[in-house]
Amino acid sequence: MPSICLLFHVNKPRWLKHYTFFDIDHDHIYEDAERNLKNLHISSEKCYLPANSIMIDLIKRYKGDFRVAFSITGVLLDQFEKHRVDVLESFKRLADTGCVEFVNETYYHSLAYLYSVREFREQVMLHKKKIKSLFGQTPKTLRHTELIYNSALANYAEKMGYHVIVAEGADKVLGWRSPNYVYRPSGCKNLKLLLRNYRLSDDIAFHFSDPKWSEHPFLADKYANWIHSMNDTGDVINLFMNYETFGEHHPDKTGILDFLRLLPHEILTHPDFRFQTPVEIAGDYTPVDELDVEDYISWADAERDLDARLGNALQKDAIDALYGMESKVRHRKDAISLHTWRMLQASDHFFYMRTRGLAEGDMHKQFNPYGSPYDAYINYMNIIDDFSGYLGKKRSAIHYEKAD
Amino acid sequence: MFGWEFPPHVSGGLGTACFGITKALVSLGHKISFVIPKWPGEFLPSHVELISTPAIPVTVQDIDAMDIFAGLRVRLINSTLRPYLNKEEYERWQRRNSDLPSYEECWMETEGSQVLGTSGPYGPDLIAEVMRYARAAGVIAGNQSFDVIHAHDWMTVFAGLYAKEASGKPLVLHIHSLEFDRSGENVNQDIYYLERCGMMLCDHVIAVSNYTKNLIIKHYGIDPDKISVVHNAVSRDEAPRVYHWGKDPDNKIVLFLGRITFQKGPDYFVEAAAKVLKEFPEVTFVMAGAGDMMPRMIERVAELHIGKNFHFTGFLQETEVERIFSMSDMYVMPSVSEPFGISSLEAMVYDVPVIMSRQSGAAEILDHVLKVDFWDVDEIANKIIAILKHPSLVAEIVERSREQLRSVHWKKAAGKIVDVYRLVLH
Numbered sequence: 074m075p076s077i078c079l080l081f082h083v084n085k086p087r088w089l090k091h092y093t094f095f096d097i098d099h100d101h102i103y104e105d106a107e108r109n110l111k112n113l114h115i116s117s118e119k120c121y122l123p124a125n126s127i128m129i130d131l132i133k134r135y136k137g138d139f140r141v142a143f144s145i146t147g148v149l150l151d152q153f154e155k156h157r158v159d160v161l162e163s164f165k166r167l168a169d170t171g172c173v174e175f176v177n178e179t180y181y182h183s184l185a186y187l188y189s190v191r192e193f194r195e196q197v198m199l200h201k202k203k204i205k206s207l208f209g210q211t212p213k214t215l216r217h218t219e220l221i222y223n224s225a226l227a228n229y230a231e232k233m234g235y236h237v238i239v240a241e242g243a244d245k246v247l248g249w250r251s252p253n254y255v256y257r258p259s260g261c262k263n264l265k266l267l268l269r270n271y272r273l274s275d276d277i278a279f280h281f282s283d284p285k286w287s288e289h290p291f292l293a294d295k296y297a298n299w300i301h302s303m304n305d306t307g308d309v310i311n312l313f314m315n316y317e318t319f320g321e322h323h324p325d326k327t328g329i330l331d332f333l334r335l336l337p338h339e340i341l342t343h344p345d346f347r348f349q350t351p352v353e354i355a356g357d358y359t360p361v362d363e364l365d366v367e368d369y370i371s372w373a374d375a376e377r378d379l380d381a382r383l384g385n386a387l388q389k390d391a392i393d394a395l396y397g398m399e400s401k402v403r404h405r406k407d408a409i410s411l412h413t414w415r416m417l418q419a420s421d422h423f424f425y426m427r428t429r430g431l432a433e434g435d436m437h438k439q440f441n442p443y444g445s446p447y448d449a450y451i452n453y454m455n456i457i458d459d460f461s462g463y464l465g466k467k468r469s470a471i472h473y474e475k476a477d
Numbered sequence: 478m479f480g481w482e483f484p485p486h487v488s489g490g491l492g493t494a495c496f497g498i499t500k501a502l503v504s505l506g507h508k509i510s511f512v513i514p515k516w517p518g519e520f521l522p523s524h525v526e527l528i529s530t531p532a533i534p535v536t537v538q539d540i541d542a543m544d545i546f547a548g549l550r551v552r553l554i555n556s557t558l559r560p561y562l563n564k565e566e567y568e569r570w571q572r573r574n575s576d577l578p579s580y581e582e583c584w585m586e587t588e589g590s591q592v593l594g595t596s597g598p599y600g601p602d603l604i605a606e607v608m609r610y611a612r613a614a615g616v617i618a619g620n621q622s623f624d625v626i627h628a629h630d631w632m633t634v635f636a637g638l639y640a641k642e643a644s645g646k647p648l649v650l651h652i653h654s655l656e657f658d659r660s661g662e663n664v665n666q667d668i669y670y671l672e673r674c675g676m677m678l679c680d681h682v683i684a685v686s687n688y689t690k691n692l693i694i695k696h697y698g699i700d701p702d703k704i705s706v707v708h709n710a711v712s713r714d715e716a717p718r719v720y721h722w723g724k725d726p727d728n729k730i731v732l733f734l735g736r737i738t739f740q741k742g743p744d745y746f747v748e749a750a751a752k753v754l755k756e757f758p759e760v761t762f763v764m765a766g767a768g769d770m771m772p773r774m775i776e777r778v779a780e781l782h783i784g785k786n787f788h789f790t791g792f793l794q795e796t797e798v799e800r801i802f803s804m805s806d807m808y809v810m811p812s813v814s815e816p817f818g819i820s821s822l823e824a825m826v827y828d829v830p831v832i833m834s835r836q837s838g839a840a841e842i843l844d845h846v847l848k849v850d851f852w853d854v855d856e857i858a859n860k861i862i863a864i865l866k867h868p869s870l871v872a873e874i875v876e877r878s879r880e881q882l883r884s885v886h887w888k889k890a891a892g893k894i895v896d897v898y899r900l901v902l903h
Binding site for chain 2: 390
């Protein structure tokens with residue numbers, strides 16, 4: 074009886090404003106607040122509100138047979154609280170159905186684990202607290218930013234008390250094995266590993282609206298047939314994708330919201346299939362095998378490694394500069410400095426600096442504030458320079474306003 | 478093929494481009510006769526058959542028979558027009574090349590025919606020369622066998638049209654630069670007219686960038702379907718690395734190289750230099766080239782009190798260009814309107830990071846340069862400073878540029894040109 078596990082990642086990267094060398098020491102506000110608010114409204118109107126409303130309808134209609142998980146960054150939850158209470162309320166209504174699991178991740182969409190385990194831990198704890206206070210759940214599932222994963226991280230997650238960790242079903246670690254089973258991370262006793270079925274996930278997240286795709290137009294019954302054909306070849310089909318897929322990455326006119334509306338019906342026409350959340354799956358299935366993953370994997374690019382974010386000289390220089398500030402930041406013991414430093418940790422800043430595969434990824438281009446990776450780097454480094462100078466100053470000498 | 482320049486005499490990108498294009502076309506198996514207004518004595522051995530118009534005998538009947546433009550009124554004015562140079566540059570150029578035959582000396586008489594003097598350097602009335610060149614072209618076209626006529630820029634428009642008239646073969650007009658690029662809104666109406674006339678009457682137009690294509694559509698009213706874009710290229714052997722001048726890490730050099738004219742935006746470079754020098758007083762700025770804005774630029778540099786760090790080299794010869802590129806830490810090209818800008822590719826060949834204006838055709842194909850709007854002096858300064866400050870930025874740009882350069886070669890451009898030939902032949 075295979076389970077479908079839907080996990081939607083919800084995040085709105087916060088754009089930095091155009092910040093030149095001549096702004097250093099003059100301007101300590103780094104974010105483009107106006108633009109970020111605009112982006113938040115766009116996503117709320119196009120995706121969050123309509124998609125949440127569909128989710129609530131589906132959960133009611135299928136009386137608990139439709140279940141779903143969300144992983145919402147802490148910074149976005151803050152934004153909802155400040156500017157879009159309506160969106161937050163709709164997520165709370167989803168939480169109240171009892172059919173929705175909220176998954177734990179870093180508060181600031183950060184790559185901290187790779188540079189500072191202490192910072193990583195603080196951020197996931199912060200996020201956990203936020204989930205608990207908003208949705209009344211204590212998360213038991215961990216999702217690392219960009220689905221970054223290795224066995225060491227899994228062991229750390231087990232120590233932190235998680236039941237499940239999610240990762241990319243990368244071919245290079247699976248080999249002949251299928252992502253459609255529950256695995257045990259090597260070295261772990263209880264923690265279970267769920268692997269994203271990237272083919273089936275990307276059919277929705279990337280290919281859906283591509284008119285050149287051989288399966289276009291893509292309808293829910295066709296998709297459900299594919300999934301049904303995998304009966305007997307797996308226990309669980311993990312469909313992890315960005316929530317903005319629904320209505321924003323693929324606009325409503327592509328039929329994506331109708332696809333979402335119809336999908337549960339089409340899947341549930343087969344009596345062997347059901348929807349479950351990560352924690353439920355972890356409770357129901359025993360791992361078929363142990364998986365040892367030494368090198369980091371992620372859900373980015375064909376290589377499924379860290380190169381999209383930490384592959385080139387720009388990215389390494391920038392992130393080294395950022396984490397090199399940690400002790401200085403902590404030493405100040407002021408909440409604003411810590412918050413600013415954490416905002417600068419967002420994985421997206423480094424993604425914008427990638428220099429390979431610039432010709433591809435049109436979808437990425439659309440959601441990139443910079444014309445080139447070099448612009449992204451220069452902007453970021455100017456900000457780092459200013460922030461570093463700020464950290465060196467006496468607090469009273471700074472007129473700093475918390476950005477939004 | 479009709480061109481106004483061919484190496485070793487080059488005043489802009491046109492000669493370099495013609496050289497690269499013809500070389501690649503020949504390597505693809507095509508035969509080219511390249512017609513230029515120069516004396517055969519100046520030629521070096523080449524991959525194309527170079528035909529010199531001054532040596533072509535033109536009879537009076539030839540001239541009369543070719544007058545297909547009877548219905549068009551072309552004003553021949555007595556000013557010194559230039560294809561790319563302005564008046565002062567042109568006169569200086571003439572002085573420097575005083576050993577070349579003068580316009581008058583170019584007139585020769587042989588039995589029963591006149592040899593039309595299209596002198597090497599630009600004559601006192603360039604349009605008149607353009608016409609003489611065109612008539613010679615008509616004669617050449619009547620005597621030679623070929624399939625396609627390929628003409629470069631406005632100076633060869635009449636030549637191309639005459640050749641088309643004389644032979645009935647299709648004409649492809651290749652636009653490397655427009656009067657709109659060179660003069661902003663103060664266009665020379667004669668040249669504009671020639672450009673427009675050529676593009677209307679030819680069979681197909683090749684533009685060196687989408688930027689240029691859009692200008693052609695906007696300002697010349699040419700049907701977009703009649704225009705194909707073929708981006709320029711650079712080849713490494715065109716710029717052999719003779720010079721391995723180690724860069725001095727304690728003396729960073731920021732380079733501007735090009736004609737010091739309105740089109741190239743030298744004033745933005747000077748203003749950006751002043752901003753950078755306020756923060757980094759040890760940097761050296763070099764403005765290489767000559768042009769009508771040079772006196773103003775020198776004055777402005779003095780006004781800003783940055784003369785100590787700002788050098789003017791004047792016009793540089795080929796080898797000096799190589800040397801200055803290899804010494805420089807970055808190349809800045811703040812062109813106001815640049816159809817392509819091959820020099821950006823040349824800088825990349827020397828591992829020099831490039832800051833270029835978005836108003837440049839080459840920016841369309843280059844991912845690993847820093848792009849700015851030419852008027853945004855703060856942003857130009859910001860990016861100069863970034864290159865000065867961050868070695869990892871330089872390393873990444875240089876490495877990726879090397880990769881990208883591998884896919885930018887004349888053979889690719891030639892392949893697209895051949896596609897255009899096929900189009901006009903069917």
